[in-house]
Amino acid sequence: MSEVLVVIDHADGAVKKPTLELLTIARRLGEPSAVFFGSPDKADAVAEKVKAYGAEKVYVVDDAEIKGYLVAPKAEALQQLAEQAQPAAILLPSSFENKEVAARLAIKIGSGLITDAVDVQEGPVTTQSVFAGNYTVQAKVTQGTPIITVKPNAAAPEEAAGAGAVEAFSATVSDAAKTAQVVATQPRESTGRPELTEAAIVVSGGRGTGGDFAPVEGFADSLGAAVGASRAAVDSGWMPHAFQVGQTGKTVSPQLYVANGISGAIQHRAGMQTSKVIVAVNKDEEAPIFELVDFGVVGDLHSVLPAATEQIAARKG
Amino acid sequence: MKYVPDATADRKFEDDNTVDRVGVDGLLSELDEYAVEQALQFREKREGEEIEVTALCVGPEKAVDAVRKALQMGADKGVHVVDDAIAGSDSIATSLVLAKAIEKVGPADLVVCGMASTDGGMSVVPAMLAERLGLPQVTLASVVESQGDQVRVKRDNEGSTEVIGATLPLVLSVTDQSGEARYPSFKGIMAAKKKPLETYSLSDLGVDAGEVGLSVAWSQVEDTTARPPRTAGEIVTDEDGSGATALVEFLASKKFI
Numbered sequence: 001m002s003e004v005l006v007v008i009d010h011a012d013g014a015v016k017k018p019t020l021e022l023l024t025i026a027r028r029l030g031e032p033s034a035v036f037f038g039s040p041d042k043a044d045a046v047a048e049k050v051k052a053y054g055a056e057k058v059y060v061v062d063d064a065e066i067k068g069y070l071v072a073p074k075a076e077a078l079q080q081l082a083e084q085a086q087p088a089a090i091l092l093p094s095s096f097e098n099k100e101v102a103a104r105l106a107i108k109i110g111s112g113l114i115t116d117a118v119d120v121q122e123g124p125v126t127t128q129s130v131f132a133g134n135y136t137v138q139a140k141v142t143q144g145t146p147i148i149t150v151k152p153n154a155a156a157p158e159e160a161a162g163a164g165a166v167e168a169f170s171a172t173v174s175d176a177a178k179t180a181q182v183v184a185t186q187p188r189e190s191t192g193r194p195e196l197t198e199a200a201i202v203v204s205g206g207r208g209t210g211g212d213f214a215p216v217e218g219f220a221d222s223l224g225a226a227v228g229a230s231r232a233a234v235d236s237g238w239m240p241h242a243f244q245v246g247q248t249g250k251t252v253s254p255q256l257y258v259a260n261g262i263s264g265a266i267q268h269r270a271g272m273q274t275s276k277v278i279v280a281v282n283k284d285e286e287a288p289i290f291e292l293v294d295f296g297v298v299g300d301l302h303s304v305l306p307a308a309t310e311q312i313a314a315r316k317g
Numbered sequence: 318m319k320y321v322p323d324a325t326a327d328r329k330f331e332d333d334n335t336v337d338r339v340g341v342d343g344l345l346s347e348l349d350e351y352a353v354e355q356a357l358q359f360r361e362k363r364e365g366e367e368i369e370v371t372a373l374c375v376g377p378e379k380a381v382d383a384v385r386k387a388l389q390m391g392a393d394k395g396v397h398v399v400d401d402a403i404a405g406s407d408s409i410a411t412s413l414v415l416a417k418a419i420e421k422v423g424p425a426d427l428v429v430c431g432m433a434s435t436d437g438g439m440s441v442v443p444a445m446l447a448e449r450l451g452l453p454q455v456t457l458a459s460v461v462e463s464q465g466d467q468v469r470v471k472r473d474n475e476g477s478t479e480v481i482g483a484t485l486p487l488v489l490s491v492t493d494q495s496g497e498a499r500y501p502s503f504k505g506i507m508a509a510k511k512k513p514l515e516t517y518s519l520s521d522l523g524v525d526a527g528e529v530g531l532s533v534a535w536s537q538v539e540d541t542t543a544r545p546p547r548t549a550g551e552i553v554t555d556e557d558g559s560g561a562t563a564l565v566e567f568l569a570s571k572k573f574i
Binding site: 011070071072075095096097099100101102103104106107108110111112113114115116125130131132133134135136137138139140141142143144176179180181182183184185186187188195197201223231240241242247248255256266267270277278279281285290292293294295296297298299300303304305307308310311312315316 | 324325328330334348407408409412432433435436437438439440441442443444445447448449451453454455456457459469473474475476477478479480481482483484487492493494534535536537538539540541542543544550551552553554555558560561562563564565567568569571573574
């Protein structure tokens with residue numbers, strides 16, 4: 001069976017859930033090989049994690065040299081790895097960074113590219129959601145090695161024993177690939193909440209919060225959810241841009257999305273419409289968001305959310 | 318820049334699974350307006366230097382409207398690449414045509430793109446362009462500063478804010494946080510009519526028609542399904558706290574609690 005390369009998304013060696021989803025998907029297409037860009041001293045821990053989800057091999061690309069140089073070096077390394085491994089497909093979690101890596105890689109190896117798949121089946125045949133969720137399309141790569149970026153929550157991670165054999169891969173990175181450099185990084189203060197794009201539940205607030213996100217945050221915490229915001233809330237300076245859900249912010253596709261005080265402009269819908277279950281709380285019964293919901297409350301979020309938060313706490317004892 | 322179907326209209330696919338670009342009104346992709354704005358600001362901040370802003374768009378006849386809009390905003394020159402063979406091109410072929418057009422018009426010191434189109438929304442063309450032109454890419458910029466041949470941008474990454482440094486020439490993409498795009502003034506609209514607007518075909522760019530278009534796309538859409546209208550969900554009106562109780566019961570019934 002051919003190898004399927006899966007690029008690991010991790011935070012300093014801690015493998016993130018979308019990677020496990022990708023390994024699960026990769027098993028439908030061939031034999032999963034995970035690709036780890038990171039410090040070799042984390043390789044064993046990473047291998048331990050991914051082999052439980054079926055990774056037969058773990059290619060370790062030491063990133064000491066290329067860290068801080070954006071995406072071009074990773075694309076070069078993957079090109080070289082693809083030439084060696086001749087994979088049946090290359091899968092990456094859909095982040096902006098990975099989409100750019102995939103874009104450069106596609107040109108380098110002469111392969112078609114599909115981004116933001118919400119499902120991948122044998123073929124590989126991908127499913128994407130387009131036009132703000134109004135259409136579902138099925139697509140296929142017709143030339144070269146299919147390169148596919150997959151959105152979080154595209155599959156439920158399934159455990160399966162793999163060999164997890166660690167193999168160092170030394171890539172040659174050109175100087176030309178190192179011409180754009182990260183000169184400073186300022187980590188955002190951790191909120192202790194799940195990462196927006198990966199969270200199973202997202203609770204967002206919009207103009208209707210009036211700038212007071214406390215009810216939204218309290219409700220989010222009662223559900224163990226990530227917090228998001230509409231563009232109106234971000235443009236008003238109430239939340240940083242990193243929390244923006246929508247076309248020009250992050251797209252999310254959680255199990256549950258709760259929109260509070262958000263009217264539901266097309267740009268916002270583009271970012272959340274593939275959520276499995278959608279709930280809205282809004283004072284305005286005419287708000288377009290109510291056209292999308294599985295459940296809606298016409299009411300003031302400032303009273304509905306704190307009361308609901310209290311009841312959830314009581315249920316949890 | 319890309320000419321896209323209006324996102325507020327009823328966007329559809331054709332029988333061959335390409336985007337319906339005729340039946341729906343088109344316009345300059347909103348996210349590319351920010352790119353035009355940044356290019357204009359780049360020129361304005363460097364008064365005294367000879368900087369020319371060229372607006373470039375690949376698309377059908379009507380896409381010339383996107384070029385005109387950029388000229389009205391203040392671009393010096395417009396280039397429209399139009400050729401029947403381009404219809405149905407994927408991002409790979411589009412980036413090829415754009416790269417060839419930039420080489421013909423350029424060389425460019427700075428190629429500014431929007432962060433994504435508002436139709437396909439893949440956000441891969443800037444990276445593909447950088448790859449094809451052999452240039453560094455600095456993408457998703459929210460703040461752009463430049464001095465001499467040095468460019469610094471600030472951007473939001475997953476979990477952090479980064480400052481990226483690079484040297485011209487380069488490919489830059491900007492987000493909607495980079496600065497509100499200006500509206501064309503009456504003066505700008507009048508001036509635009511006198512600005513040069515060139516039209517190129519594939520052969521003008523030295524691109525073989527066999528390298529672009531739907532039939533050779535490296536990825537192809539096989540099927541499109543309009544989502545069935547969502548069956549109306551249950552909507553309750555909050556009275557004396559009943560909304561919270563109903564909400565919690567709904568969430569519990571779906572096992573979210």
